[in-house]
Amino acid sequence: MSTVLVLVEQFHGSARRAGLECLSAARITGLPIVAVVAGDGAEKAASALGKHGAGKVIALTGAAQWSPDAVARDVAAIAKELDAKAFLAAATATGKDIAPRVAALLDSTLHSDCTGLRSEGGALVATRPWLAGKAIATLRSSAPVFCATTRPNAFAATESGGNAEVVTRPASTDGKAVVTAIAEKVGGKLDVKEASVVVSGGRGLRGPENFHLIEELAAAFGSAATGASRAVVDAGWRPHAEQVGQTGKTVSPQLYVAVGISGAIQHLAGMRTAKVIVAINKDADAPIFKIADYGIVGDAFEIVPALTRAVAEARKH
């Protein structure tokens, strides 16, 4: 029977939201869904996946260390046993690491970072950005298995109210590369690709010492990540992990706040799919205002603290 196999990423026994979004996207195929979870905590994470649409969950257990090539081999073996018609994973750091290997083992190409998925006359059709979103391609696949990764935040994580049968399966332990340590982020800081609100700063902040304004505004929004323009990452003010744009990360949050960012084309390519864009810039002619839903012209050093207070106040009510 044809199925769709979904690799759902989990960490410490909890499915990551991008994984649940991918599971929700898999329901678009109309095919029975088998989810696979791997790594430390896989069994614990497995039980919650039924209500997001998985009919069956396979937990790969018993591997002492995470190995991307071993996980990929196990996932590909499951796909072959199930005669899966499609394989999906979220386009997170882990999903992007594993999914191409699974696709290669299935001698199938991969559509990465898809922003849309639909079923058309029994065939799956994906939409995905080219040139960081300057163009959107609609693609099919003639591969034996339709393989795709879904962009975090591009699909809603919805519940189906179902129940899944959970089975465990011994994980392969003969990885060629193994993760020997993880230095976890402190304070649960969100990544720009995952956050529903992204507050980004640019050269208008004048120096790295002023980015506390960006961090404070992000904190006021709650589940927000801090981002940065290429200029300030190149200047060493902020880490590359925060860079939004064509040579950084492409993001689709509910709300994107650009502070002191003029809006170079390569930056706009990385954030133009945000649902709502707010721009704060002292230059009324800055290109960022041409794509922003709401703009405030003026000094970030005056506006951002006032906005931080107002957002914190608004969220109390």
Added chain:
Amino acid sequence: MKIVACIKRVPTTEAQAKVGADGKSLDPAGWQYMASFYDEIAVEAAIQAKEKNGGDVTIVTVGPSDAAKEVREFLARGADTGVILKDADWMSRDPRWTAKALAAKVQAIGADLVFTGRVATDRDNAAVGQMLATFLGWACVTEVVALEIEGAKGRAKRETEYGVETVEFSLPAVVTCNKGLNEPRRASLKGIMAVKTKPIAEEAPVDSGVQAVVVSVEIPPARKAGRILGEGAAAVPALIDALRNEAKVL
């Protein structure tokens, strides 16, 4: 040590997208090209691995003859030879196709270590390095920001959403390079002079058949410019009102 750095000729980040006459491709008229941003980091990593472990660096690319421009730049920086797997349709190949073409060449070279960028900034698939390693049966570490190679062992760091992973692996291996791994050097005058003596071969790539079928390409509708709500902190209440009652994101 035989080292390969894979690069891709891509449109510059300033390139505008315009749908081609067939409705399934982008019109390259007016585009300037460059090596994909992360490829510079891959080539630098390859040259540093050669400096530390000895051996030679081959630049391999799937692309048109014009890609010799990008290959020459990297030969000037310290790579030894270049190979263009000549393909006029290089940008419309899918990741499996490109990875298979590269795998055949990497095998023929007898390489121990292959570097690629973490993603090519045209089709943005971020898949070729992992597929290449899988087709070769090699180890692969992606999005690497720190790397040590000691003999046949490697240790790398990569950034994920939840923290920084340390990955240990054995050679042969494919490493996909992220910003932060190194600062790519510029070509020296001596390096530029030496390019003349370095060979660039053109060969036919293995054609495994493209599986990705483009149905259509569209330019996303331009976002409508919104409203300037005012100047300075006085406009903050209007913004809060708009976010809450109009956009409903607060």
